[in-house]
Structures are given as C-alpha cells and as structure tokens.
Amino acid sequence: MLRTDRVVDELNGALHALFAEDARLFLLGEDILDPYGGAFKVTAGLSTKHPDRVISTPISESGIVGVANGLALTGNRAIVEIMFGDFAALCFDQILNVSAKSVSMYGRRLSVPVVVRCPVGGNRGYGPTHSQSLQKHFIGIPDLVLHELSPLHDTLRVLRRVLADGRPCMFFENKPLYGERSLTPGPIDDLFGYDFIDEDGNWARVSSDGSEGTVLLITTGGLVPRALEAARTLLLEDETDVTVAVCSQLYPFLPDPILGDVARAEHVLVVEEGTPGGTWGAEVAQRLGEACWDRLEHPVGTVSSRDAIVPAARHLERQVVVQTQDIVDAVRGRVATCTR
Known part of the structure; x- marks a missing residue:
C-alpha cells in the first residue's frame, strides 16, 4: 500500500x-x-x-x-x-x-x-x-x-x-x-504486491499474486517506477509474468537471497540507468551467471541507457536515458528470440 x-x-x-x-x-x-x-x-x-x-x-x-x-x-x-x-x-x-x-x-x-x-x-x-x-x-x-x-x-x-x-x-x-510515494510491504495496486526475501530487508521482490514470473528483472530503487510499469504492460498486453527484484545495497553485491528466483526464471535481465561498459549490471550478471550457470536456461541479460551524454532537450533525453518502453522491448526481444 x-x-x-x-x-x-x-x-x-x-x-x-x-x-x-x-x-x-x-x-x-x-x-x-x-x-x-x-x-x-x-x-x-x-x-x-x-x-x-x-x-x-x-x-x-x-x-x-x-x-x-x-x-x-x-x-x-x-x-x-x-x-x-x-x-x-x-x-x-x-x-x-x-x-x-x-x-x-x-x-x-x-x-x-x-x-x-x-x-x-x-x-x-x-x-x-x-x-x-x-x-x-x-x-x-x-x-x-x-x-x-x-x-x-x-x-x-x-x-x-x-x-x-x-x-x-x-x-x-x-x-x-x-x-514518488513510498510503499509498504503488501499490495501495491490491483496487480502487484511486494515483500522482502531476506531478514536484513535488502532484497524487495515485486510480483503478481505472489507468483514466480517467467521473467525476472533485477534493478535498483531509482528504476522501480519504470520497471513496475514495464511489468504491468507485459502482463496485460503479452501475458508475460514478470517479477521485479530490487536491492538496496548495490555493492558489495549480495546475491544469495535472489539465487532461487534466478534459477527458476526463464529469462533474467538486470536493468540500470547508467551507460554501458564496466557497470553494476555487468557485475551482477557475471556474479549470477557464475553462481547459477548449471541452472540458467539463458544467459543473464542487461538493459541500460545509451552510450551517450544526456541531452538537455527532453525529447532527446528520453532517447538516451532508459525508459519503460526500453525495458518492455528488451523483455519482448529476449522472449521472442528464445521461442523461435
């Protein structure tokens, strides 16, 4: 709520x-x-x-x-x-x-x-x-x-x-x-709710009706509104069930609480707002790939902003900074490629 x-x-x-x-x-x-x-x-x-x-x-x-x-x-x-x-x-x-x-x-x-x-x-x-x-x-x-x-x-x-x-x-x-409004564990809206999956309260997990989504998005606090809107779009338009996992501590990365979700998902993507190259997302993907290699159906993917400076003009800024639609497109691309 x-x-x-x-x-x-x-x-x-x-x-x-x-x-x-x-x-x-x-x-x-x-x-x-x-x-x-x-x-x-x-x-x-x-x-x-x-x-x-x-x-x-x-x-x-x-x-x-x-x-x-x-x-x-x-x-x-x-x-x-x-x-x-x-x-x-x-x-x-x-x-x-x-x-x-x-x-x-x-x-x-x-x-x-x-x-x-x-x-x-x-x-x-x-x-x-x-x-x-x-x-x-x-x-x-x-x-x-x-x-x-x-x-x-x-x-x-x-x-x-x-x-x-x-x-x-x-x-x-x-x-x-x-x-944005702060949230407390429980229902977020008509589709999603969240809880914490570790005692320290580092990992929050957002899902639809507590289900285990076929797609797992791992992201940071700043991307929560965009990730949740992407999850809603994918559920309503594509019937793709998405779980969003959000960690508070980015580094040192603490993967253990999320490994079960990673192993169960068909597709795992790490979403961040920074530019590509030597990123938090790449660090997370490497750590998860190493820990879950024998249980992953597909390699862990990453989604980030464009490899460019951020323009001041708003319409150009939206083309550089990762948006909700970029997350939706990345998930759809992964799912389509792996179901051909």
Missing part, C-alpha cells in the same frame, strides 16, 4: 530521526541551511533544530568530503550532500584514497562512518552535467559500500545500518524518485 509520505519526505524524516538519536552526527553540504534546505529540500528543518551540526560549505566537493573524513576519524559521524551526483567526480580522490582506505590501511580496522548522498539520474531535463548515473565508477573499491534510495525500502533502517557498519557509503538517490 502507499505510505502518505513522498520518498523525499521519508528521506528528510530519516535524517531528522538520525540527528535526534546521535549527537555525534554532522551534515555538510552546499546551500543546505534553512530556509532553502538543499536543492531538493531533503535537509529542510535540520539546521533550525541542530544549528551546530548542520554546516553549509563553500563550493568544494573535495573539501566537503575531506572535512567529513576528518570528523569520522575523530569519533564522529558525517553525512555529506553532493548537490548533484555528477559532482562526485570532484571528490573521487577523497572517497577512494581517504574514506575507503582509512578503514584498513593503518594496521587495524577503523570505523569511517561517512555517507555521501548523491542525487543522480535523468528524466528532468537538467542536461549533460546534472543528469548522470555514476554508480559504476565507485564499484570495486575495497571497503566502500554503495546503496540506492528506494520507494520499497525503509530509508531510516538503511541509513542506520550504513552508519553502524563503519565503512564509508555512497548513497545514490534517483532525482525523479523524490516525488
């Missing part, structure tokens, strides 16, 4: 709860103070309640993450807001060579509780430098954890777990998702 809160409201509420619970928690970023409350209003109200721990910074992403690293290494916790995820490229050195390496390079494991929030994704007409999904560039860094905001997952639970883990985390937030 729908929660009353939008995804952005739930995220804001989660930050308020975390600040109320932990006096060691700091928030840093550009233009995050009230009354502005950040470019997407995620931090609204925080600076009024916690003026000493919500710090508006100069425009220096590397400097912001550097200060957050210092806070974490001196016993505090820090959440950083990167105004647009594209700008995470400017703090890549601090994330790669300080945040992640500090966990283990001093001869004993240290806690480095830094969360770098990154609004990502297209479909907003923001153009080439404000619309990218850069998740793939952070995959494979030891002790760096990647999560993605989702309308299916409990944001407060996820952030609590991330901060308690002690490893730095990139937390990706697909911008169009902010205005």
